Amino acid sequence: MMEAIQYAETIVSKAQWFISGATGIAIVVAAFVTWYILGPPPSIRFSMLSFVSVLIIACPCALGLATPTAVAVGVGRGAESGILIRNAEALEIAGRLTTIIFDKTGTITTGQPAVIDVIPAPGYTEDEVLALAASCEKSSEHPIGKAIVKAAEERGLRLDTPNEFKAIPGGGVRARLDNREVLIGGVKLMADHGIMVGELNQAAEEIRATGKTVVFVSTHSQGENTRALGLIAVADTIKPGANAAVDRLKSLKLEVLMVTGDNWRTAEAVAREAGIDLVMAEVLPDQKASKVAELQSYGKIVAMVGDGINDAPALVQADLGIAMGAGTDVAMESADITLVGSDLNSVPSAIELSRATIRNIKQNLFLAFIYNTLGIPIAAGALYPALGLLLNPMIASVAMTISSLSVVANALRLRWQPGYCKTDSPTFSPKS
Numbered sequence: 001m002m003e004a005i006q007y008a009e010t011i012v013s014k015a016q017w018f019i020s021g022a023t024g025i026a027i028v029v030a031a032f033v034t035w036y037i038l039g040p041p042p043s044i045r046f047s048m049l050s051f052v053s054v055l056i057i058a059c060p061c062a063l064g065l066a067t068p069t070a071v072a073v074g075v076g077r078g079a080e081s082g083i084l085i086r087n088a089e090a091l092e093i094a095g096r097l098t099t100i101i102f103d104k105t106g107t108i109t110t111g112q113p114a115v116i117d118v119i120p121a122p123g124y125t126e127d128e129v130l131a132l133a134a135s136c137e138k139s140s141e142h143p144i145g146k147a148i149v150k151a152a153e154e155r156g157l158r159l160d161t162p163n164e165f166k167a168i169p170g171g172g173v174r175a176r177l178d179n180r181e182v183l184i185g186g187v188k189l190m191a192d193h194g195i196m197v198g199e200l201n202q203a204a205e206e207i208r209a210t211g212k213t214v215v216f217v218s219t220h221s222q223g224e225n226t227r228a229l230g231l232i233a234v235a236d237t238i239k240p241g242a243n244a245a246v247d248r249l250k251s252l253k254l255e256v257l258m259v260t261g262d263n264w265r266t267a268e269a270v271a272r273e274a275g276i277d278l279v280m281a282e283v284l285p286d287q288k289a290s291k292v293a294e295l296q297s298y299g300k301i302v303a304m305v306g307d308g309i310n311d312a313p314a315l316v317q318a319d320l321g322i323a324m325g326a327g328t329d330v331a332m333e334s335a336d337i338t339l340v341g342s343d344l345n346s347v348p349s350a351i352e353l354s355r356a357t358i359r360n361i362k363q364n365l366f367l368a369f370i371y372n373t374l375g376i377p378i379a380a381g382a383l384y385p386a387l388g389l390l391l392n393p394m395i396a397s398v399a400m401t402i403s404s405l406s407v408v409a410n411a412l413r414l415r416w417q418p419g420y421c422k423t424d425s426p427t428f429s430p431k432s
Contacts, residue, residue, distance in 0.1 A: 211269030
């Protein structure tokens with residue numbers, strides 16, 4: 001059980017000890033004996049009235065309702081706002097977060113990239129570079145691959161079918177077409193295979209600085225090192241409202257990071273556009289979970305926001321996994337909270353909702369304890385010597401009911417409170 005649940009259970013446990021021990025043995029017996037010995041005649045009447053009133057007042061109904069009622073209302077309010085919370089534990093963790101990590105593609109960005117430029121190397125044409133890349137990407141499920149195929153089709157280019165195809169996670173594509181090996185990917189993939197990008201590198205750097213992704217296209221026969229044929233620039237715009245969502249998270253005193261497999265310059269440009277200051281770039285899909293664990297090792301309480309299959313391990317590793325509803329089923333199964341649709345403003349809304357629910361639980365517990373603290377002495381007859389007032393058991397029953405209703409009514413305020421359902425730990429070094 002997590003902190004809020006443990007807190008509530010501790011309170012209820014202490015309350016049960018208080019009721020059964022202090023009330024049941026000391027207060028109830030003391031009130032009965034005191035009124036039986038010192039009360040006016042008939043003393044047995046005063047003794048029994050005090051005895052029954054204390055038992056009624058001490059009933060822990062309000063304490064029992066304090067936590068589950070607030071949690072139920074909070075989860076229901078979240079569902080109404082498109083925030084599907086798996087359990088009370090997820091709701092509690094969301095209120096204690098210190099760090100939020102966003103995946104880039106499909107989470108910060110729309111996940112629908114488009115080819116915006118094709119730059120061929122000397123001796124080649126744009127159509128040759130694009131047709132070769134699209135032929136190899138026909139079998140790809142990656143958004144960039146689909147964007148390349150779509151661009152080639154829009155130009156009416158003839159596409160061949162590769163003899164072999166292999167996706168390199170976080171790297172690119174390797175395919176065989178007409179006995180030629182074709183590589184499509186970033187500069188690291190080219191370097192790993194001895195492919196020189198030459199004069200294309202300067203153009204690539206300028207494109208990355210604008211937040212666009214660059215993929216190189218090369219082809220060579222076995223054992224022959226060669227230069228890249230050209231590059232393809234792909235743009236993926238950030239989602240509307242991303243800046244507002246990041247600003248809200250910062251206002252909640254949360255550290256916001258972005259993780260991506262993109263080149264540093266591209267990643268930093270996208271993060272800057274979204275208002276994110278900290279970036280983890282050139283991270284392979286299987287490294288995302290280890291990056292989350294690294295942040296957790298600093299004592300941070302981390303939430304991971306993602307949408308793809310590659311994000312699932314990181315969603316599980318994080319203290320709180322948040323999946324975009326427009327993403328994959330695997331991501332949603334791995335997450336603790338699912339956001340219906342793709343509005344990033346649901347992320348700060350979920351955190352605000354959690355914090356409001358935890359506050360509500362504490363308010364409910366306070367109301368229940370105040371009721372017992374004030375009610376039990378009155379039921380025991382503390383006011384009779386000065387005011388001649390002895391609490392009637394019927395009035396005690398009404399007071400007990402009002403106490404329970406006050407807790408429920410306070411929990412229901414979560415349904416109408418505005419503000420959280422709108423559409424300092426060490427800083428992580430971006431390049432550490």
